[in-house]
Ligand SMILES: CC(=O)N[C@H]1[C@@H](OP(=O)(O)OP(=O)(O)OC[C@H]2O[C@@H](n3ccc(=O)[nH]c3=O)[C@H](O)[C@@H]2O)O[C@H](CO)[C@@H](O)[C@@H]1O
């Protein structure tokens with residue numbers, strides 16, 4: 001099993017190009033199920049989750065061709081499709097649930113394994129199911145599978161007004177894709193406003209869907225009979241960019257992030273500016289400069305839905321808070337168990353106490369390298385940041401979590417001057 005070996009203490013300097021967003025690419029790969037024509041996606045990141053999604057789609061009968069070396073994929077979901085998402089693939093990637101809406105809309109039935117719980121929380125999919133039921137689907141859950149079909153005599157879902165109980169990102173995406181081919185108008189209330197939802201809507205519109213209001217909490221979709229092929233560039237990964245911003249803030253140095261979208265990172269950049277880092281944005285990317293974490297002020301924050309502070313950046317900013325000066329309180333409101341990195345950061349010398357949904361970080365600690373275990377994707381990223389500033393050697397085990405969502409992270413960090421290598 002691969003590990004990352006990091007010798008801390010190097011400042012980061014230079015330039016890095018931010019990859020396409022995992023959380024945009026995954027729903028967009030599922031959107032190809034909505035048409036029998038060719039869809040071309042550019043800037044798809046090289047990730048384990050993308051490989052899993054590719055295998056899932058290929059198992060259904062989708063043709064997938066790689067275009068060159070720069071993240072191009074050409075996909076075609078011509079008939080006949082096998083509308084099945086088996087447990088073996090779904091259990092390794094929760095985003096597999098995103099095939100449910102498109103399969104139901106296109107094939108009239110779908111059999112998708114329930115994703116189950118994971119390290120960061122229970123993560124039920126009841127809102128996805130309820131929304132599709134409101135659109136006329138008959139859904140049962142048996143033997144660990146969601147069995148969804150249209151009632152006898154119906155060939156399409158029907159538009160509906162759906163208000164989800166909470167803001168759900170993949171729930172909004174599933175219902176958006178289903179609504180694109182439904183009969184009549186769908187209104188999604190309490191919709192997620194994340195940039196990845198907007199990017200998916202832009203792909204769907206390029207495929208002929210009639211969507212308005214994406215990027216707000218109310219999305220209107222006027223269903224159409226068929227969608228067609230399209231070409232789309234996946235938006236830059238704001239979480240990868242935010243992770244590099246926190247890494248540079250912690251180690252000190254100066255780095256330019258090409259292709260990063262500052263307008264998608266306001267909440268994170270505000271915290272880094274308040275901490276004392278310098279962050280400047282222009283049309284081509286973001287430049288960050290920092291004297292190093294020990295010269296910064298720790299910042300309290302609370303995760304919320306976009307445009308609030310993203311839960312997917314909580315662990316990374318907490319790693320910075322461990323070395324920055326002063327106490328801070330980090331409150332996680334989205335997932336009930338997303339502090340798995342805390343005990344590993346403590347192994348590196350951090351001082352953190354958890355009380356319910358809040359972690360209280362003492363700050364101002366000198367970290368010292370140790371063997372630590374990655375427990376989930378962003379927890380892994382926080383351990384890498386901590387390892388980059390710790391004295392001596394840190395070995396991060398179980399980095400298959402990191403590979404799910406970061407495109408060549410150690411190669412990009414090494415190009416910036418980090419002493420980091422992948423070892424077996
Ligand atoms: C592939 C992808 O895009 N993943 C992102 C997506 O996950 P994902 O879409 O799974 O997260 P949601 O936005 O759905 O989850 C928000 C909250 O709602 C709850 N919930 C959600 C759906 C549902 O049917 N019932 C329910 O109770 C969840 O357990 C969680 O507590 O958004 C999260 C929140 O920004 C991010 O951390 C993930 O990186």
Ligand SMILES: C=C(OP(=O)(O)O)C(=O)O
Pocket residue numbers: 023094095312377378405
């Ligand atoms: C939690 C995440 O992803 P997923 O929803 O794919 O598990 C993440 O990207 O941090």
